[in-house]
Amino acid sequence: MTSVPPPRFAADVMLGKTAKWLRMLGVDTFYDNKANDADLQTLCLREVRVLLTKDVALHAAMPAGTSRLVEAVHPREQLREIVSAFHLDRSALPPRCSLCNGELAAIEKEMVGELVPPYVFRTQDLFQRCSQCHKIYWQGTHLGKINKFIENIRKFSG
Numbered sequence: 001m002t003s004v005p006p007p008r009f010a011a012d013v014m015l016g017k018t019a020k021w022l023r024m025l026g027v028d029t030f031y032d033n034k035a036n037d038a039d040l041q042t043l044c045l046r047e048v049r050v051l052l053t054k055d056v057a058l059h060a061a062m063p064a065g066t067s068r069l070v071e072a073v074h075p076r077e078q079l080r081e082i083v084s085a086f087h088l089d090r091s092a093l094p095p096r097c098s099l100c101n102g103e104l105a106a107i108e109k110e111m112v113g114e115l116v117p118p119y120v121f122r123t124q125d126l127f128q129r130c131s132q133c134h135k136i137y138w139q140g141t142h143l144g145k146i147n148k149f150i151e152n153i154r155k156f157s158g
Contacts, residue, residue, distance in 0.1 A: 006088050007050045010040050014054040017075040022082065023101055026093025030101060037061070052082060076149075095137075102132030112136050 010030040011019035019031035029052075030043060037058050044051045044066055051067035053059050059069040068085060072078040083089055095104060107129040113121055115136050124138045 097130035102130040104128040
């Protein structure tokens with residue numbers, strides 16, 4: 001049995017925090033707080049993305065099956081709703097850049113010496129860099145909380 005890759009999304013301006021969390025789950029999620037409705041519609045149709053929106057009129061203007069009206073109010077509940085609706089709990093994807101949606105790739109520690117704080121360089125060994133914006137990621141102290149949150153989202157969305 002082959003697993004079906006998760007859909008690619010675009011999120012409207014009302015779902016910025018949720019888009020960031022989807023990226024951390026590894027889901028390809030376009031988000032730009034300057035994108036207007038027409039831009040999002042065109043992007044979704046051109047790139048075969050599902051539009052995630054809180055805007056009833058925008059949802060109604062999309063062809064059937066190309067958008068999801070997100071009903072939850074708070075980002076955590078929105079994420080739970082989306083994970084459940086699209087069965088994202090079955091996907092194990094590498095995280096994406098939370099800022100630009102780029103793919104992350106391992107980078108040698110020696111390459112980041114001037115790019116991260118000295119304490120981070122001394123205490124961390126594993127780094128990743130975004131293929132698009134070149135932001136450097138490492139397993140900071142907040143990683144445990146993020147992983148627990150993501151685990152709970154996946155556990156309670158199914």
